[in-house]
Amino acid sequence: MKHILRDFAFSENGAVTVDWVVLTAGMAFMGFVAAASVWDGAAHIGSTIDNDVTAIKIEKSFK
Template identity: 45%
Template sequence: MTFLTKLKTFAADESGAVTVDWVVLTAAIVGLGLAVITSVRTGVGNLGTDISNSLTSASVATLGTLGNSN
């Protein structure tokens, strides 16, 4: 029996113990997703601020000057 077949059989089973397993598995996946979002959110916000500051202070060369600022 392949893994996919076992997974389909597990998903189709509606007995009490398997239903509890699905609830626990779903809760674990949701919890993991929330943990990832919480840990990444601060770093992404800081990175966005740094990029915004860099782009705001950058100068754009006009065509023909090749980046000379004078």
């Protein structure tokens, strides 16, 4: 398997270059989609935490 990957990585044929570009673009796109889904979830959690912390009442004197 390592031999196949090494040959693929060092091949200078045009078809392999096109394959490499397509694979790299696909990986970049999947990373973007994953980051976008995490971003939405993190924004929602952050908003929830902000609301909860803002609602806390702090007393300045002890009873």
